Structure formats: C-alpha cells, structure tokens
Amino acid sequence: MSAAESVLEVNNIEVIYNKAVQVLRGLSLSVPRGQIVALLGSNGAGKSTTLKTVSGLLGLENGELTRGEIRFEGKPLAASKPHELVRAGLFHVMEGRRVFEDLTVEENLVSATYALTGRSGAKADYELVYEYFPRLYERRNGLAGYLSGGEQQMLAIGRALIARPRLILLDEPSLGLAPLLVENIFQIIARINAEQKVSMLLVEQNASVALAVAHYGYIMENGKVVTDGPAERLAADQDVREFYLGMGGHGEMKSFRDIKHYKRRKRWLS
Amino acid sequence: MDFDWLFLTEIVFAGLGAGGLYALTGLAFVMIYKATRVVNLAIGEMLMIGAYLCFGLATAMNLPMWLAILVAVIGSGMAGALLERVAIRPMLGESPISVFMVTVGLASILVGVVELIWTSEPRRLPEFMPSAPVMIGEAFVPPKVFYGFLVAATLIAVALAVFRFWRGGVALRATASDQQAAYSMGINVPRVFSLSWTVAAMIAAIAGVIVGAVGGISSTMGVFGLSVLVVVIVGGLDSVLGALVAGLLIGVVESLAGGFLGGEYKLLATFMILIVVLLVRPYGLFGTHEIERL
Numbered sequence: 001m002s003a004a005e006s007v008l009e010v011n012n013i014e015v016i017y018n019k020a021v022q023v024l025r026g027l028s029l030s031v032p033r034g035q036i037v038a039l040l041g042s043n044g045a046g047k048s049t050t051l052k053t054v055s056g057l058l059g060l061e062n063g064e065l066t067r068g069e070i071r072f073e074g075k076p077l078a079a080s081k082p083h084e085l086v087r088a089g090l091f092h093v094m095e096g097r098r099v100f101e102d103l104t105v106e107e108n109l110v111s112a113t114y115a116l117t118g119r120s121g122a123k124a125d126y127e128l129v130y131e132y133f134p135r136l137y138e139r140r141n142g143l144a145g146y147l148s149g150g151e152q153q154m155l156a157i158g159r160a161l162i163a164r165p166r167l168i169l170l171d172e173p174s175l176g177l178a179p180l181l182v183e184n185i186f187q188i189i190a191r192i193n194a195e196q197k198v199s200m201l202l203v204e205q206n207a208s209v210a211l212a213v214a215h216y217g218y219i220m221e222n223g224k225v226v227t228d229g230p231a232e233r234l235a236a237d238q239d240v241r242e243f244y245l246g247m248g249g250h251g252e253m254k255s256f257r258d259i260k261h262y263k264r265r266k267r268w269l270s
Numbered sequence: 271m272d273f274d275w276l277f278l279t280e281i282v283f284a285g286l287g288a289g290g291l292y293a294l295t296g297l298a299f300v301m302i303y304k305a306t307r308v309v310n311l312a313i314g315e316m317l318m319i320g321a322y323l324c325f326g327l328a329t330a331m332n333l334p335m336w337l338a339i340l341v342a343v344i345g346s347g348m349a350g351a352l353l354e355r356v357a358i359r360p361m362l363g364e365s366p367i368s369v370f371m372v373t374v375g376l377a378s379i380l381v382g383v384v385e386l387i388w389t390s391e392p393r394r395l396p397e398f399m400p401s402a403p404v405m406i407g408e409a410f411v412p413p414k415v416f417y418g419f420l421v422a423a424t425l426i427a428v429a430l431a432v433f434r435f436w437r438g439g440v441a442l443r444a445t446a447s448d449q450q451a452a453y454s455m456g457i458n459v460p461r462v463f464s465l466s467w468t469v470a471a472m473i474a475a476i477a478g479v480i481v482g483a484v485g486g487i488s489s490t491m492g493v494f495g496l497s498v499l500v501v502v503i504v505g506g507l508d509s510v511l512g513a514l515v516a517g518l519l520i521g522v523v524e525s526l527a528g529g530f531l532g533g534e535y536k537l538l539a540t541f542m543i544l545i546v547v548l549l550v551r552p553y554g555l556f557g558t559h560e561i562e563r564l
C-alpha cells in the first residue's frame with residue numbers, strides 16, 4: 001500500500017538497549033489510516049519496544065534506534081522529542097496504565113491538554129471522555145490512585161481522547177483486568193476507532209480479543225515480524241490458533257503433551 | 271509574679287517574622303522537590319548567592335537598591351537554570367542519593383565562589399526598608415521583620431494560588447509523579463525542570479535579600495538552609511501549605527525557646543519538633559502519602 005494511505009510506516013528498524021542488547025532486528029509494519037492494527041507476540045518479543053521506539057520514549061530507557069526509518073503521516077520522525085510527537089498527533093498509552101496517582105481524575109485529563117499545545121482551534125473535550133466513560137465522571141474529583149484497574153485503564157484511554165491524536169499506540173490495555181472488563185474496554189476501543197476516526201496500533205498478549213477488534217495483524221518473534229495478514233485470516237490460521245489462541249486445529253483446547261507443538265514452534269523461532 | 275504578656279507577644283511576632291522567611295525558603299525547596307524529586311541541600315547557598323548578588327550590585331556598581339534587588343533576583347533565576355542544566359540534568363534517572371550528593375557538592379562550590387569574590391568577611395546590605403517602628407497593639411515589631419514577613423506571606427499566597435488554579439501546576443505535579451508518562455501527555459519535561467529551578471532560585475534570592483537585611487550577610491549564611499530543611503521535612507517535602515505552616519511553627523517555637531529558656535535551646539526545640547513529627551507522621555504534616563493499591 002502506498003505511503004499516503006498509511007498513518008504510520010515502520011521500515012526495517014533495529015533497536016539496541018544499553019549499546020549491547022539487540023531487541024528489534026529489522027522490524028517493518030504499517031498502520032493504514034482509520035484502521036486498528038494488532039501487534040501480537042509472546043513475552044520479550046519486542047512489542048513494547050516497538051511502541052516506545054515510535055513514540056520516542058526509547059531514549060529515556062537507554063535504548064537506541066540504530067537502523068531503519070519511521071514515518072508518521074509521511075514525514076520521518078527520527079529527531080523529534082517525545083512531547084513534540086504527542087503534539088503532532090501521536091499518542092502513546094503506556095503499558096501498566098501509568099495514571100498520575102496523586103492527581104485527581106480530572107487533573108489527569110487536564111495534564112493531557114498539553115498535547116494540544118500549538119494546535120490552533122483545538123479545545124479539550126472533557127464531555128467526550130465522560131460520554132465514553134461515565135464511570136470517570138462519577139469519580140472525577142477522586143485521586144486516580146484509588147481507582148480500580150479497569151477505571152485506571154479507562155482514564156489512560158480518556159487522556160488519549162483529550163489529546164485528539166491521529167494515531168494511538170495502545171500497549172496491553174487488557175493487562176491485569178478481569179475478562180468481562182477486558183471485553184468492555186475493547187468494545188469502547190473499537191467504538192472510538194470507528195467514531196473518532198483514530199488509527200490505532202494495538203499491542204496485546206491476549207490475541208483473541210485483539211484480533212476480534214483489529215483489521216490487520218502482525219505477529220512478532222524475537223524482534224521481527226514472522227506472520228502478518230488481515231485479522232480474520234490470522235484468527236483462522238492453524239498456527240496462530242494453536243500458539244496464540246490456545247486452540248487445537250478443531251477448536252478444542254490443546255494438550256500440553258503434544259510434541260509436534262514444540263517442533264513447529266521451534267521452526268518459527270529459527 | 272505577674273506574667274509579662276507584652277514580652278510574650280513581642281517574641282511571638284518576632285518568631286512569626288523569622289518563620290515567614292523559613293516558609294519562603296521552604297517554598298523554594300518544595301518547588302524543586304515537587305517537580306524534580308531532587309532533595310536540594312544547596313537551597314541555603316542559593317539564598318546566599320541572591321543576597322551577595324544584590325550586595326555586589328548595590329555597592330560595587332552603585333545601583334539604587336530596588337534595581338539591585340530586581341537584577342539580583344533575575345540573575346539568581348538565570349543561575350538556577352544554569353545549575354539545573356549543568357549539574358542536575360545529566361543526573362536524570364540516577365539514584366536519588368547520587369543527585370542529593372551532587373547538591374551537597376553544589377553547596378560548597380557556591381560558598382567557594384562567594385568567598386573568592388567577596389572574601390569570607392561578614393557584610394551589611396545597604397538599608398532599604400522603612401525604619402519607622404511598627405506597633406501591633408502595644409507590641410513593638412522590628413520594621414525589617416515586619417516587612418519581610420509581608421513579602422514572604424504575599425509570595426506564598428501567590429504560590430498556593432498558582433498551584434491550585436494554573437494548568438502549569440498540574441504539569442509540575444504530573445512530572446513529579448511519573449516523568450515518562452508526563453512526556454507521553456505532551457508535557458515538555460525538561461522545560462518543567464529548568465522552570466522550577468529558575469523560579470525556586472528567584473524565590474530563594476528574595477528570601478536571601480530579606481535575611482541579609484535583617485541579620486547581615488556572610489559566606490556561612492547558607493546554614494539557614496539547614497533550618498529550612500527541618501521546616502520542609504516537618505511540613506512534608508512536597509507541600510507548599512506544609513512549608514508555610516511548619517515555617518511559622520518552627521519560627522515561633524524557636525523564638526519562644528530563645529526568649530524564655532535561652533539562645534542555646536533554640537536548636538534543641540527545633541529538632542525536638544522534627545523528631546516528634548517524624549514519629550507521628552512520617553510523611554510530614556501535609557506531605558503526600560504514597561498510594562498503595564492491593
């Protein structure tokens with residue numbers, strides 16, 4: 001697909017931590033405008049690192065982009081500082097929610113208005129956030145640290161809404177939440193995508209729920225993409241069903257005793 | 271024997287005056303701690319730099335006093351920004367103890383600079399406050415103490431309002447709470463850092479000029495910072511209101527101990543308060559409690 005149609009274009013990037021540990025080895029992906037793209041993979045595959053590289057937060061963790069190029073809205077963003085990227089419309093909802101615990105819910109939302117700096121005519125729309133998350137309105141004057149995990153995730157997504165981004169990087173919104181709540185949150189994510197026309201790059205370990213809302217998916221292992229395709233195709237794929245959705249070929253749960261599982265998985269890793 | 275109420279009132283007023291200055295310097299400390307989580311032991315020396323800048327401008331360059339104060343405050347602000355950029359910014363992400371040690375080093379460098387330029391001899395700032403005695407009821411309050419208190423109270427009131435109603439206050443607290451997350455909100459974190467050091471240095475300079483006007487200036491006046499450290503620990507490291515209340519409390523208690531028990535009991539009283547407060551409220555009177563969700 002051509003560059004004009006995609007919000008984000010990641011080409012062949014390599015990332016090294018502490019000048020020693022290589023985490024990403026030639027990763028490429030693209031996010032088409034208006035779509036949700038899921039980035040799946042096991043622990044330590046480099047999913048979160050990919051997001052941090054895109055949003056510029058990598059530098060704070062001693063990471064370095066050594067090769068490759070990232071384009072946002074067609075422009076390369078190698079030298080931009082994290083806060084400048086946010087102001088340009090690229091919002092990162094970090095893993096573990098990261099709400100400001102000793103600020104109130106409302107102050108948390110106010111903090112996100114800094115993302116609107118330098119954009120003419122952009123006003124913070126608190127009503128919109130409270131419309132998607134009525135629960136936050138009820139607790140707007142309480143400290144964010146006392147919210148439940150689900151409410152904190154709502155707040156984290158609410159801050160993204162205030163910033164009116166063109167692309168949201170969502171890092172594990174399901175982390176540590178009850179299954180019912182996960183479903184709830186993902187419904188709202190899909191709604192936000194459809195109604196606000198925001199593109200999203202979604203990192204998840206919970207593959208089934210991620211593929212249910214995503215349009216397209218990438219699966220990564222060891223710092224590079226091993227499979228990609230439209231979400232429905234991935235969800236139906238034999239290997240993906242087995243390794244990421246925990247299902248056998250016929251839809252029933254897989255037994256640990258299956259040796260072939262290990263062999264096929266090993267082929268992927270090499 | 272009749273109790274001397276007038277004496278008591280005068281001592282309390284003197285204590286409030288000193289306490290106002292503690293609170294003002296404490297405010298400078300809290301500014302830095304709130305935004306950057308740096309425990310700045312050099313706050314007393316930053317105050318000293320402000321006072322000496324003012325002294326130098328007023329005597330060597332013969333500026334009128336109001337102009338000297340203005341230039342000294344601005345100059346101190348710039349010095350604060352420079353210190354942050356050169357000494358503190360490179361320490362980003364290091365352990366709090368390392369940063370703390372850097373500020374200890376900073377303190378002795380500042381003392382050294384002052385002694386190089388102005389020698390270690392005590393000096394007097396030119397008089398600039400009205401000298402007509404101030405009477406509150408029947409009690410006599412030294413005019414310098416009175417006007418110093420007014421300035422301190424005004425500045426603290428302004429600071430309290432700013433933190434409550436200005437959006438920048440939110441940015442400051444967000445930065446203190448989680449730097450990475452603050453970045454991802456579009457907050458320019460490095461700018462918050464240098465701004466907080468600039469403003470803190472300016473506040474410290476104002477406090478320095480008043481302290482110098484009351485008690486004279488010398489290269490050891492940074493010791494004032496030690497009492498301020500007690501004040502901010504008692505008040506809670508990140509609370510402006512705490513700095514105010516604890517500053518006044520310690521000022522009055524010190525003054526009472528000095529007046530009724532003798533000068534050598536001043537510090538004893540101060541540290542007794544510190545110990546008792548830490549026993550009862552480890553986060554200080556108004557400090558933020560860490561929220562722990564289970």
